[in-house]
Amino acid sequence: MRIELAQNVMQRHNAQARENARALMRYNVFAVDVMGAPGAGKTELLERTVEAMARNVRMAVIEGDVCTARDARRLQERGAQAIQINTGGACHLDADMVAEVLEDLSLLDIDLLFIENVGNLICPTHFPSGAAERVIVLSLPEGADKPEKYPAMFQSCSGVLVNKMDLAGVLPVYPAEVVQQIGRVNGEMNIWPVCARTGEGMEEWYEWLHAGLRRFGRYR
Numbered sequence: 001m002r003i004e005l006a007q008n009v010m011q012r013h014n015a016q017a018r019e020n021a022r023a024l025m026r027y028n029v030f031a032v033d034v035m036g037a038p039g040a041g042k043t044e045l046l047e048r049t050v051e052a053m054a055r056n057v058r059m060a061v062i063e064g065d066v067c068t069a070r071d072a073r074r075l076q077e078r079g080a081q082a083i084q085i086n087t088g089g090a091c092h093l094d095a096d097m098v099a100e101v102l103e104d105l106s107l108l109d110i111d112l113l114f115i116e117n118v119g120n121l122i123c124p125t126h127f128p129s130g131a132a133e134r135v136i137v138l139s140l141p142e143g144a145d146k147p148e149k150y151p152a153m154f155q156s157c158s159g160v161l162v163n164k165m166d167l168a169g170v171l172p173v174y175p176a177e178v179v180q181q182i183g184r185v186n187g188e189m190n191i192w193p194v195c196a197r198t199g200e201g202m203e204e205w206y207e208w209l210h211a212g213l214r215r216f217g218r219y220r
Ligand SMILES: Nc1nc2c(ncn2[C@@H]2O[C@H](COP(=O)(O)OP(=O)(O)O)[C@@H](O)[C@H]2O)c(=O)[nH]1
Pocket: 036, 037, 038, 039, 040, 041, 042, 043, 044, 045, 119, 163, 164, 165, 166, 167, 194, 195, 196, 197, 198
């Protein structure tokens, strides 16, 4: 009985995610889920990305957090359109929450939409938002063992940004080992070693975003 109920709930979430994907497709909006642990640098990465791409690409960000509008404010200060969702305790965004916000966005005026999920390496895995792609930010201080400990999250994403590369050499965590561990869990992933603080190493990430925009007919 309980299993059936859970299945129904998940089916409903997946159906809403497909509905969100259709709404985004209708307006040719390329949407990317950004996931990762609290403090991995998801917001910092988006701040740099918004700064670097704003000249050619119209971007918006949906920010998911339990409380506060701090992350949305950070993005707004960088010139991006940003809307905050407060989950009020829930550990992930779900497709219903995203659907509500999509109604408030003028999708016609957006090329690229980021959806920063609540910091968590477990729950968001099973709750698609409707975004075309999902990426994860994994920072060096989290340690090289995280891909193997949270494989489902890594297997649900097409790319991983290995962040805080400026700390390589300071921490007893070796980027090569992190990359190797990611490969063991998901050999198909794009791996981008970056320093979101300075923007160093982020060109390939931008290229990947541009390729997505081209697929969505948004390239200028
Ligand atoms: N050293 C270093 N710190 C970073 C980098 N990226 C983010 N941070 C810091 O990590 C902390 C968490 O960043 P934040 O963007 O809030 O992470 P989020 O919780 O994943 O959104 C902040 O103090 C950032 O300044 C980086 O590349 N290098």
